[in-house]
Amino acid sequence: MVKPEMGKRISKEDMYLNCAETFAYRSTCLKRKYGAVIVKDDAVISTGYNGSPRGYANCCDVGQCPRMERRMHQGEGYGICRAIHAEANALLNCSRQQTMGAVLYLTGINPSDNSIHRAKPCPLCARSIIQAGIEKVVLRTGDGPDNYVVVKAGEPAWVQEP
Secondary structure (H helix, E strand, O other): OOOOOOOOOOOHHHHHHHHHHHHHOOOOOOOOEEEEEEEEOOEEEEEEEOEOOOOOOOHHHHOOOHHHHOOOOOOOOHHHOOOEOHHHHHHHOOOHHHHOOOEEEEEEEEOOOOEEEOOOOOHHHHHHHHHOOOOEEEEEOOOOOOOEEEEEOOOOOOOOOO
């Protein structure tokens, strides 16, 4: 969590990434916790974290993760994952009209030690972000102020080409 130096304010980017980090701590995922915040016209319009659909068992409640049991890495086995990703959850709470031109802030946390994990949407979420009309994505890359990258949503390096 980025904190201000004495007598100064943190940047808006770090403020919204702090909000995403706070939502990440609500995640039910054992492998990686993610939080997302969608902002338009300097107002938060939606939030999300990764977890099972409402009413379904969460990995943290069951005590196991099917991807971890199979030693799958980032990008592998999303079909057997119980969770809906933070970005998808945030987008599901909005209409396209609301998300057109908005900014999505994304923070990842390692559950083992609560350290920052370099945030990166999966290919499916990347396509959903583009489809929703999100203008840019701000990804937390490490601890401390200004540790983020800004990616234009229409030209993401994180979308896999066929």
